[in-house]
Amino acid sequence: MTTDAIAVHPPDDGPPPRPATTLPRTAGERAPERRRSTTALRRTDLFAVCGAGAASLALTWLFFARIAPFSGGLGFFAVAYALFLALYALLVSFDEDGPAVRDKIASVVVHSLAVLLLVALAFVIVYTMWSGRRALPHLNFFTQDMKKAGPLDPLTVGGIRHAALGTLIQISIALVLTVPAGLLCAVFLNEVPGRYARFVRTVVEAMTALPSIVAGLFIYATAILALGLEKSGFAASLAISVMMLPIIIRASDVVIRLVPGTLREASYALGSSRWRTVWHVVLPTARSGLTTAVILGTARGVGETSPVLLTAGYTAVTNYSPAHNPMVSLPLATFEFIKSPQPTMIARGFGAAAVLLVLVLVLFVIARLIGGRGPGELTRRGTHRRVVASRRDQRRYALRHARLAGSPHARPAGVTHAAPATSTHVPEQGVDGS
Incomplete structure (x- = not known):
């Protein structure tokens, strides 16, 4: 495969040419890189999550109910979650490269743990409130x-x-x-x-x-x-x-x-x-x-x-x-x-x-x-108080400036420093008038 090169020809009467590196005239065009976002949710991601979840539940039910004599809710959900991660990684790998697949798996794990904690907290709150519903409506309870x-x-x-x-x-x-x-x-x-x-x-x-x-x-x-x-x-x-x-x-x-x-x-x-x-x-x-x-x-x-x-x-x-x-x-x-x-x-x-x-x-x-x-x-109320105080100070400064402007000893507008006093010193004279 040959490429065009930039050739440099020295003048005839000059020194002999030195060896130089030849560069191609045009570089091969590269495919534009696609920016990867770790926070954006695409439709394909949603389809992958739903498909992996449904498939993992079906496979786990088949494994627990038909293939192996296993039982127990905790084991069921543990196996289903492991299968869900494996199937999700497989589905994502069809469209993404290795780093993107790892990022998405980590994101799914973090979000699933957050959902688990929220579900546990909601269960504790709902169970406590439901169990105490008989005593809370009575005023004498308080x-x-x-x-x-x-x-x-x-x-x-x-x-x-x-x-x-x-x-x-x-x-x-x-x-x-x-x-x-x-x-x-x-x-x-x-x-x-x-x-x-x-x-x-x-x-x-x-x-x-x-x-x-x-x-x-x-x-x-x-x-x-x-x-x-x-x-x-x-x-x-x-x-x-x-x-x-x-x-x-x-x-x-x-x-x-x-x-x-x-x-x-x-x-x-x-x-x-x-x-x-x-x-x-x-x-x-x-x-x-x-x-x-x-x-x-x-x-x-x-x-x-x-x-x-x-x-x-x-x-x-x-x-x-x-x-x-x-x-x-x-x-x-x-x-x-x-x-x-x-x-x-x-x-x-x-x-x-x-x-x-x-x-x-x-x-x-x-x-x-x-x-x-x-x-x-500052809070919104604190910011409002600061704004009110600033406006109050502005009005106070304006009144002070107006009083100074109306004073007979006020400085001219635009003068920030007092002008130096004019010297009225009279030269001393000697006894003989010199």
């Missing part, structure tokens, strides 16, 4: 305690007022203990770096995965057995604080670390000290993230059962004093109600679980709404 109600009494008597009030008191005390300590520890980890800060961060990360029963045993051994503190709401608050503190520290540490360093440098350049910078720059900038950290810690503390089981005790009456006598919470009340074999008590237990579930979901939704903003990012 306004009465179990002082006058027994296991055989109908759902029109008794409620969870004592448990709801106990949860509120215990969480309030735990927040008073953990929020200042957690925020101070997070500020220390970010603003005072060093070997000791690394050690504290390691301990906090280890405590994040601490089993709740260990926290309850710690408070039970130190506060109740060693110090003689009785089982009460305060002891339960201490145990809940042990579980909430690492969550608040860890989340606050991440949020404060996201604050831009240029803000700190600007504050230092203006002469501010380190702690003044933290108080007036770092903490206000990370306000939304810190609020999210506190809400996440609260959601963790509200749902704790094991620490409260060991430290709070159980009572059927409403206790307003956290320092004396047992104080029950919603998780502990749910546990005690479910233990009973009576259907009415089980219905009360699922009703308390439904209230607790709604409370935790509301806290997580609030945390998600607040935590969706970055450090320093």
